[in-house]
Structure formats: C-alpha cells, structure tokens
Amino acid sequence: MITAIPIKDDHIANHFSRADSMIIINENAEVIASFANPALTEGCDGKKQLLSLIVAHGAERVIVRNIGQQLLTKMLNHQLKVFHVKNGRTAINDLAHDHLPQCEQFSDAIQGRPSIKHLAKQANGGCCGHEHGDGGCQGGHCGGHDHDASEMEVAEGMHFKRCCQKKHSFLGHNE
Numbered sequence: 001m002i003t004a005i006p007i008k009d010d011h012i013a014n015h016f017s018r019a020d021s022m023i024i025i026n027e028n029a030e031v032i033a034s035f036a037n038p039a040l041t042e043g044c045d046g047k048k049q050l051l052s053l054i055v056a057h058g059a060e061r062v063i064v065r066n067i068g069q070q071l072l073t074k075m076l077n078h079q080l081k082v083f084h085v086k087n088g089r090t091a092i093n094d095l096a097h098d099h100l101p102q103c104e105q106f107s108d109a110i111q112g113r114p115s116i117k118h119l120a121k122q123a124n125g126g127c128c129g130h131e132h133g134d135g136g137c138q139g140g141h142c143g144g145h146d147h148d149a150s151e152m153e154v155a156e157g158m159h160f161k162r163c164c165q166k167k168h169s170f171l172g173h174n175e
Helices: 039-056 069-077 116-123
Strands: 003-008 021-025 031-036 061-064 081-085 103-106 158-160 167-169
Touching: 021 039, 039 069, 069 081
Parallel strands: 003 061, 061 081
Antiparallel strands: 003 021, 021 031, 081 103, 158 167
C-alpha cells in the first residue's frame, strides 16, 4: 500500500499542511518519492497542488498528526484513507504495514481541526476576495475553486476554541 507522510525536522509533521516535505513510501517502507510541500508558499492553491501530488504519486492513504477539516474533506472525497498517528516519532517502518494499530482512521471531516483562518476568510469574502452565494463562486472569478455552501456559514459572534474544537460565543455562551 502506498502511503504519504508529511515530514518536518526528520519526523512526522505536527500539522499536515505545514510540513516541510512529503514522502511517499511503499509497503516495504521504502521511500519511492519525496517532494517539498507546495502548501507552505502557495496558500489555497498550494494545498490543491499538495493533494494533486499525493494522488499523482499513487498514494492510497495518508498519515497525519493534525489536519484541518477543509483539507481532510478533500482527501476523503478523493477516496484517500487518512490515519491519525498520536506520536510524531513513530517509526516510518511501522507505518508501511496494512494494519496500523497505533493509528486511528479518520472517516469524517469533523475529526479534523476547525480552521480559524478559514472561518475568518469566509467572513471576509473567501480566499478569492469576493462574496459567495448559495451556488458557490459567482462570475467565475475563482478559477475553479470549490466552495461548498456549508463552508460559507459563519455565525456572527462565534469562534472555535482550539482546546476543545467546539463553537463558543464571543459573549461566553456555549453551544
């Protein structure tokens, strides 16, 4: 099974899209490809490029420590199996096996971290700098961005706390 692993400082990166590079390993734990992470410098387009590179290298699954809900959604939509590893110092050899007892498989985007930056961007017109209606981007300005209506909904006065990943009101009321 071909596996993609985000790397930072010779270990599994703590945050998927902030990894320095990505390695692709086969079932024998041999590195068959390695490339710099385009998401570090290219923003939204870099994340698309990163996902495209992972798919182009034939990866069937991805190992993560932390990943945002938006990118997790896109990976799951590409039929990639996404596994959460708790220890960033897990040996690469242990991640090549078909069975990964040290990992939890993510099957729903809610298992990813809510992106505070994404919510802020959507409140200000999105990454492409203009308003989005229920039908997504208007007038073709986004150059093919996929914007889901549910991603656009940001309740005023709400924010996510990183500690528990739940919505909290700025006024102190929990929901």
